[in-house]
Amino acid sequence: MSELKINHRLIMTPGPTMVDPRVSQAMSNQILGQFDPDFTQIMNDNMAMIRKSFHTKNQWAFPIDGTSRAGNEAIIGSIVKPGDSVLVPVFGRFGDLFVELAQRAGGRVTTMTADWGTVFDQDQIISEIKRLKPKVVAIVHGETSTGRLQPIDRLGKAIHEYGGFLVVDAVASYMGTPVEVDRWELDAVVGGAQKCLSIPSGITPITFNDRFAAEINQRKRVEQGVRTALDQSGSQFITSNYLDLTQLQDYWSPRRLNHHTEATVADYGLHEGLRLALHEGLPARFNRHLRVHQALNAGLTAMGLTIYHQGDHEMPMVTCVQIPDKLDGDAFRQSLLEQFGVEISSSFGSLQGKIWRIGTMGYSAQKGFILTFIALFGAALLQAGISVDLKAGLDATQAVFERPNAPVDSLVSTL
Amino acid sequence: MSELKINHRLIMTPGPTMVDPRVSQAMSNQILGQFDPDFTQIMNDNMAMIRKSFHTKNQWAFPIDGTSRAGNEAIIGSIVKPGDSVLVPVFGRFGDLFVELAQRAGGRVTTMTADWGTVFDQDQIISEIKRLKPKVVAIVHGETSTGRLQPIDRLGKAIHEYGGFLVVDAVASYMGTPVEVDRWELDAVVGGAQKCLSIPSGITPITFNDRFAAEINQRKRVEQGVRTALDQSGSQFITSNYLDLTQLQDYWSPRRLNHHTEATVADYGLHEGLRLALHEGLPARFNRHLRVHQALNAGLTAMGLTIYHQGDHEMPMVTCVQIPDKLDGDAFRQSLLEQFGVEISSSFGSLQGKIWRIGTMGYSAQKGFILTFIALFGAALLQAGISVDLKAGLDATQAVFERPNAPVDSLVSTL
Numbered sequence: 001m002s003e004l005k006i007n008h009r010l011i012m013t014p015g016p017t018m019v020d021p022r023v024s025q026a027m028s029n030q031i032l033g034q035f036d037p038d039f040t041q042i043m044n045d046n047m048a049m050i051r052k053s054f055h056t057k058n059q060w061a062f063p064i065d066g067t068s069r070a071g072n073e074a075i076i077g078s079i080v081k082p083g084d085s086v087l088v089p090v091f092g093r094f095g096d097l098f099v100e101l102a103q104r105a106g107g108r109v110t111t112m113t114a115d116w117g118t119v120f121d122q123d124q125i126i127s128e129i130k131r132l133k134p135k136v137v138a139i140v141h142g143e144t145s146t147g148r149l150q151p152i153d154r155l156g157k158a159i160h161e162y163g164g165f166l167v168v169d170a171v172a173s174y175m176g177t178p179v180e181v182d183r184w185e186l187d188a189v190v191g192g193a194q195k196c197l198s199i200p201s202g203i204t205p206i207t208f209n210d211r212f213a214a215e216i217n218q219r220k221r222v223e224q225g226v227r228t229a230l231d232q233s234g235s236q237f238i239t240s241n242y243l244d245l246t247q248l249q250d251y252w253s254p255r256r257l258n259h260h261t262e263a264t265v266a267d268y269g270l271h272e273g274l275r276l277a278l279h280e281g282l283p284a285r286f287n288r289h290l291r292v293h294q295a296l297n298a299g300l301t302a303m304g305l306t307i308y309h310q311g312d313h314e315m316p317m318v319t320c321v322q323i324p325d326k327l328d329g330d331a332f333r334q335s336l337l338e339q340f341g342v343e344i345s346s347s348f349g350s351l352q353g354k355i356w357r358i359g360t361m362g363y364s365a366q367k368g369f370i371l372t373f374i375a376l377f378g379a380a381l382l383q384a385g386i387s388v389d390l391k392a393g394l395d396a397t398q399a400v401f402e403r404p405n406a407p408v409d410s411l412v413s414t415l
Numbered sequence: 416m417s418e419l420k421i422n423h424r425l426i427m428t429p430g431p432t433m434v435d436p437r438v439s440q441a442m443s444n445q446i447l448g449q450f451d452p453d454f455t456q457i458m459n460d461n462m463a464m465i466r467k468s469f470h471t472k473n474q475w476a477f478p479i480d481g482t483s484r485a486g487n488e489a490i491i492g493s494i495v496k497p498g499d500s501v502l503v504p505v506f507g508r509f510g511d512l513f514v515e516l517a518q519r520a521g522g523r524v525t526t527m528t529a530d531w532g533t534v535f536d537q538d539q540i541i542s543e544i545k546r547l548k549p550k551v552v553a554i555v556h557g558e559t560s561t562g563r564l565q566p567i568d569r570l571g572k573a574i575h576e577y578g579g580f581l582v583v584d585a586v587a588s589y590m591g592t593p594v595e596v597d598r599w600e601l602d603a604v605v606g607g608a609q610k611c612l613s614i615p616s617g618i619t620p621i622t623f624n625d626r627f628a629a630e631i632n633q634r635k636r637v638e639q640g641v642r643t644a645l646d647q648s649g650s651q652f653i654t655s656n657y658l659d660l661t662q663l664q665d666y667w668s669p670r671r672l673n674h675h676t677e678a679t680v681a682d683y684g685l686h687e688g689l690r691l692a693l694h695e696g697l698p699a700r701f702n703r704h705l706r707v708h709q710a711l712n713a714g715l716t717a718m719g720l721t722i723y724h725q726g727d728h729e730m731p732m733v734t735c736v737q738i739p740d741k742l743d744g745d746a747f748r749q750s751l752l753e754q755f756g757v758e759i760s761s762s763f764g765s766l767q768g769k770i771w772r773i774g775t776m777g778y779s780a781q782k783g784f785i786l787t788f789i790a791l792f793g794a795a796l797l798q799a800g801i802s803v804d805l806k807a808g809l810d811a812t813q814a815v816f817e818r819p820n821a822p823v824d825s826l827v828s829t830l
Contacts, residue, residue: 027442031431069656097656104655343448
């Protein structure tokens with residue numbers, strides 16, 4: 001077997017995204033033992049930075065040692081007992097994943113669906129919430145499969161009127177647009193690593209509040225082998241041990257109760273990724289994503305392409321573009337990758353073959369990459385016989401970058 | 416928040432162990448998309464190398480994106496349905512973990528126990544197997560909590576006479592001593608990353624055979640969102656989605672069905688770690704661990720310390736040494752770490768405060784580190800007022816390294 005040789009790529013997918021080289025450098029440090037005070041300090045730093053990243057005062061803010069769906073499963077598997085009612089508004093592939101996770105946890109799942117490419121009016125969801133009063137409402141914030149950003153700021157209030165819980169998958173939106181955990185009354189939220197945070201997949205920041213913690217701790221069962229006489233076992237314990245949030249609380253708190261062996265270098269990457277993001281400043285970071293998204297949209301439109309459901313609650317880090325008629329979208333993607341090292345994505349289900357998805361997340365959301373992408377993407381389209389106006393595309397992209405900065409506090413209202 | 420600054424350490428614990436710098440370098444490469452042909456080739460390489468590392472022809476040999484217990488849970492959670500009978504011979508803390516995982520999966524668990532510091536006679540286990548005929552027997556190979564290596568080569572045959580399944584936790588023994596999956600008839604096995612393979616925690620190589628695959632696929636349920644009309648759903652589906660081996664089979668095979676986002680840089684580390692190990696040669700690697708273990712034992716004994724249950728099925732990568740009378744073992748460990756940057760471990764349960772555990776795994780199992788460790792450990796003991804003969808310890812350690820190499824094929828019989 002020969003040594004790894006990683007070829008150059010310009011990754012413009014909705015994740016995994018390219019990693020900031022400073023993150024890779026941080027991750028190349030030698031490891032520390034998991035109970036080494038130097039390492040537990042890094043764990044504490046990460047908790048503090050995760051809190052800031054989620055705009056929350058929650059005590060519970062730590063990473064799961066697994067990819068994003070491990071974070072979703074940890075939350076759903078801990079809050080949903082067999083027989084519990086769960087409402088999932090589905091508007092894309094990752095809503096389906098919530099349905100799947102809740103069913104596997106034994107939940108009685110009700111869904112409501114919006115057409116792919118659209119989002120729900122929150123009033124529509126609220127009226128279903130008032131009717132069903134489900135224990136858990138699980139919703140996706142940024143649905144990468146369709147490129148939509150679902151407004152979720154008013155759901156928590158409606159759910160808390162009768163004592164339910166709001167669980168949010170913010171994997172793709174996290175660190176690219178505000179996820180206001182406290183202000184929006186989100187009870188448990190999953191962020192993503194390999195999306196706008198731009199660190200490698202394999203670790204997943206989550207947060208949940210004290211009311212959520214109190215609920216899941218009714219199921220607490222400290223495992224055999226580290227259990228003491230003081231540890232009561234709840235009934236209807238959580239099925240997973242690895243993704244049992246109540247045990248992870250003991251690991252991510254001064255008790256430091258032995259559980260898994262924390263994934264050291266993933267924590268290094270998380271530390272550096274969060275540090276860079278907070279140093280940039282969250283409002284500036286969110287504005288950068290929005291600006292890049294507008295520039296890419298303008299460039300693609302000026303080239304002559306059509307944006308899918310343009311202006312309709314687009315995620316400011318995913319651009320969905322219609323595949324030109326008579327072009328084989330997958331063959332084109334393959335050729336773009338083979339010839340120029342540029343990667344874009346297809347989509348799922350009914351959108352497969354209809355749209356390409358272009359991600360502008362974290363490290364990849366910068367002017368130089370966007371201009372390079374427009375140039376290479378346009379060139380590949382010309383090569384494939386699609387008539388596009390490459391110069392107009394580049395000019396329109398450039399023009400957005402040259403516009404004066406909008407005030408950062410105007411961000412939320414523009415979404 | 417300031418940048419990471421990782422202080423120098425000599426990690427001599429039974430995991431996580433120091434990482435070979437060549438592995439860290441491999442992991443600092445830029446990421447690739449998970450469906451990029453360059454990356455799926457790395458996935459295929461990893462499967463091929465995992466097969467070799469387990470001495471198996473199994474088709475199913477791939478990593479789990481989680482720490483070792485995620486691997487254990489993936490296997491137990493997939494094979495154990497509610498009501499299934501499970502036998503766990505327990506001789507330390509990680510046997511308890513199997514009990515816990517099997518109970519959470521709904522298994523009816525029977526245990527048999529050996530005193531801590533000892534292992535089972537295989538005939539004892541076999542007679543219990545014949546009496547109970549459990550669907551699953553789950554056993555630890557290398558029990559790091561007590562430093563014991565359990566012989567397991569004859570269990571598979573007894574279990575296969577009536578059609579049961581043998582599951583083995585080889586997390587700590589893997590890549591430090593033979594784990595002969597095919598010859599010993601092991602049905603499903605978990606290896607470790609942060610032990611003798613010496614790569615960072617967070618990814619876990621596993622393997623299972625076709626008979627095991629056929630059994631778990633009766634529970635198969637392709638998830639909503641990627642399910643097609645051709646996908647049947649089994650009854651009594653696996654509770655976890657993230658650790659559902661039947662879905663992971665679809666991801667780690669030509670179907671490449673979308674599941675999680677593979678942890679790219681963890682796969683890079685696995686690739687380099689396995690490549691280095693296979694390049695060294697497994698027999699040479701196993702002999703190296705044994706030689707280092709003998710050298711450390713000889714040195715500690717010559718210094719005047721007492722090895723815990725010396726010669727009684729010791730793991731050739733963990734040395735358990737009795738804490739000298741009247742010494743506070745944890746305070747000593749803390750001082751060793753603070754003054755010299757040397758880390759060793761305590762133990763669990765009844766052994767806490769009685770023994771220290773010193774690991775010599777993978778990258779840390781080399782002459783220079785062992786001599787340095789003896790020198791610093793002896794110096795710290797002298798400083799703590801414990802009278803040890805440091806020169807005798809160093810001489811005895813050195814002498815073992817100067818002995819001619821034993822023929823590599825003699826390895827297994829010396830264990």
